[in-house]
Amino acid sequence: MATNRTKVPRPLARQLFVEAGHRCAIPTCRAAPLEIAHIVPWHRVQRHDFHNMVVLCPNCHTRFDRGDIDRQAMFRYKELLRLSDPNRVAPEDPSPRAGLIRAYRLFQSEITGWHKSISDLILAVGYSSHGFPTGNLQGCRRAASVARVATDKLGELGDEGVGEAADYVFDWYRNWADDVFDLKLSVFSGSGRDDYEDWENERFMAFVVLHEEVCVALDLDPTELDFFEAERDDQELPKVSLGTRGLWETDE
Ligand SMILES: [Zn+2]
Structure with a gap:
């Protein structure tokens, strides 16, 4: 399996040993001697990349090879090494992987905020005969612009596939918000129930596609990264689960 594996260049090895203070990177272990490990395995990446390597006893x-410690945890340990480095200057060379994961989480959180503000707007309209309450409308617009920034950031840090998938989710919400502003609320009435479900399915699939694209960009299996489940705490709208990570579980 390791036939064409090239030797780890000495400067890179040194950088990895120094990163971990010449101790096992697992904070509760810190044992020695040390071996250099690829987090995403060598046979998949075929290259030595500092951000994908770590020293372990x-x-x-x-x-780790046996799967007792999963890959996401190992990336976290790697990130902790960087964060705990007392000589750390401003993160001029932050791990692009960690940056993408953070951007993905931020995107999820901003989209959730936008989701909530659109729901609030619908509820506020329901209780008022005087159109949209100004506060809710402004909140919704603010949430939309923050979500736009998070969407662009995610596209910037991911690849083209991530950018397109994030835009798709954003567009879904923009269409929903547009419909609300135009008072086309039929999809929320009992009679529009089938449409509503199709629409929800479209949203669900948009999140699934995005999740898969992010995982491809990170070279992770979809189950290795927590999937997004939008929270809906209002009672007025039907509860639709965005599914679980069980989606990708296989019994290989
Ligand atoms: Zn160890």
Whole structure:
């Protein structure tokens, strides 16, 4: 399996050892001697990339290879090394992977905020015969612009596939907000129930596609990154689950 594997260049090895203070990268272990491990395995990446490598003691290395420690956890340990470095200057070279994951989480949180503000607007209209309450409308517009920024950031840090998938989610919400502003609320009435479900399915699939694109960009399996489940705490609208990570679970 490791046939064409090239030797880790000495400067890179040194950088990895220094990063971990010449101790196993798992904070509760810190044992020695040390081995260099690829977080996404060598046979998949075929290259030595600092951000994808970490030093481990043989015991932790074996546990990692066996799956006792999963890949997402290992990236987190790697990130902790960087954060705990006392000589750390401003993160001039932040791990692009960590940046993408953060941008994905931020996107999810801003979209959730926007979702909530659109729901609030619908509820406020329902209780008022005087059109949209100004405060809700402004809140909704503000949430939309913040979500736009988060969408652009995610597209910037991801690849083209991530950018397109994020735009698609954003557009879904923009269409929903547009419909609300135009008072085309039929989809929320009992008679429009089928349409509503199709629409919800479209949203669900948009999130699924985005999740898969982000995972491709990170070279992770979809189950290795937490999937997004939008929270809906209002009682007026039907509750629609965005599904679970069980979607991608296979029994290979
Ligand atoms: Zn260890």
